[in-house]
Amino acid sequence: MSATEMQYQQLDAWIDAHFDEQVKFLQALVQVPTDTPPGNNAPHAERTAELLAPMGFEAEKHAVPQADVKAYGLESITNLIVRRKYGEGKTIALNAHGDVVPPGEGWTHDPYGGEVQDGAMYGRATAVSKSDFSTFTFATRALESLKAPLKGGVELHFTYDEEFGGEMGPGWLLAQGLTQPDLMIAAGFSYEVVTAHNGCLQMEVTVQGEMAHAAIPDSGTDALQGAVHILNALHALNADYKKTTSSVKGITHPYLNVGQISGGTNTNVVPGKVVFKLDRRMIPEENPAEVEASIRQTIESAAQSFNPPRGGKALKVDIKRLLLANAMKPLAGNQPLVDAIQKHGQTVFGQAIPAVGTPLYTDVRLYVERGIPGVIYGAGPRTVLESHAKRADERVQLEDVRRATKVVARTLLDLLA
Numbered sequence: 255m256s257a258t259e260m261q262y263q264q265l266d267a268w269i270d271a272h273f274d275e276q277v278k279f280l281q282a283l284v285q286v287p288t289d290t291p292p293g294n295n296a297p298h299a300e301r302t303a304e305l306l307a308p309m310g311f312e313a314e315k316h317a318v319p320q321a322d323v324k325a326y327g328l329e330s331i332t333n334l335i336v337r338r339k340y341g342e343g344k345t346i347a348l349n350a351h352g353d354v355v356p357p358g359e360g361w362t363h364d365p366y367g368g369e370v371q372d373g374a375m376y377g378r379a380t381a382v383s384k385s386d387f388s389t390f391t392f393a394t395r396a397l398e399s400l401k402a403p404l405k406g407g408v409e410l411h412f413t414y415d416e417e418f419g420g421e422m423g424p425g426w427l428l429a430q431g432l433t434q435p436d437l438m439i440a441a442g443f444s445y446e447v448v449t450a451h452n453g454c455l456q457m458e459v460t461v462q463g464e465m466a467h468a469a470i471p472d473s474g475t476d477a478l479q480g481a482v483h484i485l486n487a488l489h490a491l492n493a494d495y496k497k498t499t500s501s502v503k504g505i506t507h508p509y510l511n512v513g514q515i516s517g518g519t520n521t522n523v524v525p526g527k528v529v530f531k532l533d534r535r536m537i538p539e540e541n542p543a544e545v546e547a548s549i550r551q552t553i554e555s556a557a558q559s560f561n562p563p564r565g566g567k568a569l570k571v572d573i574k575r576l577l578l579a580n581a582m583k584p585l586a587g588n589q590p591l592v593d594a595i596q597k598h599g600q601t602v603f604g605q606a607i608p609a610v611g612t613p614l615y616t617d618v619r620l621y622v623e624r625g626i627p628g629v630i631y632g633a634g635p636r637t638v639l640e641s642h643a644k645r646a647d648e649r650v651q652l653e654d655v656r657r658a659t660k661v662v663a664r665t666l667l668d669l670l671a
Contacts, residue, residue: 281368293328343406360646383441443634465526504610
């Protein structure tokens with residue numbers, strides 16, 4: 255057995271020996287809510303830093319100015335950086351986000367309990383992505399347990415703005431010049447390494463008509479009927495989107511979803527205003543500016559073609575961009591990450607770990623946009639559906655957490671030894 259193989263086995267053995275501690279660490283993270291909205295996430299950062307301290311990991315606390323957070327639509331954000339410097343060489347950032355969507359209904363387990371049943375831990379963010387707070391922390395601890403000569407360093411980036419787009423999370427750390435890693439791995443799932451992902455455009459559309467008494471509806475302009483007219487035009491775009499396919503494995507075609515709608519004042523009043531929010535996923539080959547211009551044109555044309563009652567006011571629309579997240583495109587420098595994760599994933603999981611794209615969008619794009627090669631890999635099942643992420647009874651298989659931690663630790667050794 256080579257010296258390197260012996261080191262891999264030592265990493266695996268350390269992770270096995272400390273896995274109960276890792277599970278308790280993850281449970282403690284899940285037990286502090288980080289529902290976003292409302293986005294009061296500073297308390298979780300404080301708790302994370304408190305849990306890291308006995309491990310010898312000092313977490314720098316970088317609080318985003320309160321005025322900026324409020325203007326962004328959240329309550330508090332403190333991002334954490336743990337820096338581990340071993341020598342001259344490349345710095346590898348490991349990024350996971352702590353903010354999550356609210357639990358919603360239908361849970362059979364406490365969403366903040368971190369309950370373990372049949373080898374799985376249940377709770378909001380167990381899979382996405384507090385699990386990788388633990389994966390990345392314990393992989394780094396395992397690496398350091400070898401006491402081997404290493405080059406470069408590791409940075410743990412634990413951030414709190416993925417659900418709203420990342421600009422106040424890793425985007426803020428990068429923009430402030432607080433970090434400039436050479437490579438990065440972001441929280442993901444265990445059975446594939448993701449090298450590309452979709453972009454996302456989110457918009458809020460306000461449709462303005464004119465209120466009227468329901469007994470004399472023709473005296474007003476029904477904003478709901480107008481909104482339906484616009485929505486039909488938007489949903490019709492999906493038929494054409496399906497004809498445009500991506501060359502990236504794992505990504506299919508663009509699509510548009512309207513996920514929220516509100517309006518009206520009472521059942522006996524013709525609605526004077528309706529607001530809806532849309533989500534447009536963009537494949538890596540698309541130009542975001544062209545996509546946004548096309549959607550705006552579709553909305554405006556539909557509004558103009560809506561016929562109000564005789565004498566009624568014309569429909570008016572106001573279109574506001576809420577989010578523009580660019581697609582993640584592979585950078586050539588990510589190949590050492592891909593190669594190492596695939597090699598060790600094959601060994602630890604006993605199966606091939608394909609390099610693919612994903613239809614999701616993530617924080618990773620913010621690193622890649624700044625020329626930092628990155629991939630998505632961490633603890634989780636084969637699909638988002640299996641994880642129940644953003645649904646009731648989100649869970650992660652603890653054996654996936656254990657094995658992903660080994661893959662990440664081995665990968666760090668390859669890149670820093």
